[in-house]
Amino acid sequence: MQSKEDAIKAQGQYVLRNTNLGFLEDRYEGKVRDTYRGKKLRYLITTDRISCFDVVLGAVPFKGQVLNQLAEFWFDKTANLVENHVVACPDPNVMAVREVEILPIEVVVRAYLAGSAWRDYEAGRPISGITLPKGMRKHQRLEQVVVTPSTKAERGLHDEPISESALLERELVSPEIWEEVKEKALKLFSFATEEVASRGLLLVDTKYEFGLLDGKVVLADEIHTLDSSRYWVEDSYSERFHSGQDPQMLDKEPVRQWLIARGFMGQGEPPALPEEYISELSLHYMSAFEKISGQSFLPIVGDSESRIANNIREFEEAFS
Numbered sequence: 001m002q003s004k005e006d007a008i009k010a011q012g013q014y015v016l017r018n019t020n021l022g023f024l025e026d027r028y029e030g031k032v033r034d035t036y037r038g039k040k041l042r043y044l045i046t047t048d049r050i051s052c053f054d055v056v057l058g059a060v061p062f063k064g065q066v067l068n069q070l071a072e073f074w075f076d077k078t079a080n081l082v083e084n085h086v087v088a089c090p091d092p093n094v095m096a097v098r099e100v101e102i103l104p105i106e107v108v109v110r111a112y113l114a115g116s117a118w119r120d121y122e123a124g125r126p127i128s129g130i131t132l133p134k135g136m137r138k139h140q141r142l143e144q145v146v147v148t149p150s151t152k153a154e155r156g157l158h159d160e161p162i163s164e165s166a167l168l169e170r171e172l173v174s175p176e177i178w179e180e181v182k183e184k185a186l187k188l189f190s191f192a193t194e195e196v197a198s199r200g201l202l203l204v205d206t207k208y209e210f211g212l213l214d215g216k217v218v219l220a221d222e223i224h225t226l227d228s229s230r231y232w233v234e235d236s237y238s239e240r241f242h243s244g245q246d247p248q249m250l251d252k253e254p255v256r257q258w259l260i261a262r263g264f265m266g267q268g269e270p271p272a273l274p275e276e277y278i279s280e281l282s283l284h285y286m287s288a289f290e291k292i293s294g295q296s297f298l299p300i301v302g303d304s305e306s307r308i309a310n311n312i313r314e315f316e317e318a319f320s
């Protein structure tokens, strides 16, 4: 069998930057995924693009496969807990989903003070309207898990945290739907927290998107992927926290820090990712998949764009 390093080298020429599937409708290019509408379903194609601070930095071999298969893993595990949009995964990079009306909020759930929540706290701002106790430290565990919603920004704009009361006042969602969304988000979060604890990991925070399907609230988008969630290594967390060190991180926070160290925080031109760093990231993503899911990751080398087109075409014909 080919080593992961060999697979990364071989995949260099096929790295999936974008797709152009002329036989589908309504192409939308997000930061990381390309989506299209078929006759009955929507297709979410996870590319190898990597984005940070809402800016696309480049492409990392197999990142798309890792993220899509991680989402597939979690959608599958939680399907009987919360209804979701998945119909099938016709390709390692593709999810065929029911088209839903995405609610205009990002539902963020947090168990630790990290990322933008820490940056807000440090600056003395409440976190989506929630005031945390004084004297907390970076990466500290919260007394209890909190839901900190953000608005879902229009294309090209940054998402903004919003308080629960402002969200209801602006009628982004009805109070009933908000209660239901919160309950579902907390259920998913607590399930995944337990699941990864058995593999020595902490689920730090995550972002969910929900949608309406025939008036029903269903989980959409991605779930517990390395783009939507932070995961830390549990056994070194306490020691590192007490000595003021960052935890060992499986998510893309190290990339954010790599950028910040080079003076980039989302404004202007991002620095180019060197080849070696890209290979390192690729290995990191594959190994994170294995740690989180407890399954081995089998990178599929080859022309992923043609493979994806063929698999979707075949699936679309059989489905409609």
Ligand SMILES: Nc1ncnc2c1ncn2[C@@H]1O[C@H](COP(=O)(O)OP(=O)(O)O)[C@@H](O)[C@H]1O
Pocket: 029, 030, 031, 032, 033, 034, 035, 042, 044, 085, 097, 098, 099, 100, 101, 102, 209, 211, 220, 221, 222
């Ligand atoms: N079931 C669904 N129906 C319709 N749209 C969806 C569904 N699931 C996810 N989406 C949307 O597909 C897009 C996925 O692409 P992504 O790269 O995440 O884009 P963005 O840069 O807008 O976050 C998002 O806009 C997401 O809201």
Ligand SMILES: [Mg+2]
Pocket: 030
């Ligand atoms: Mg997104």
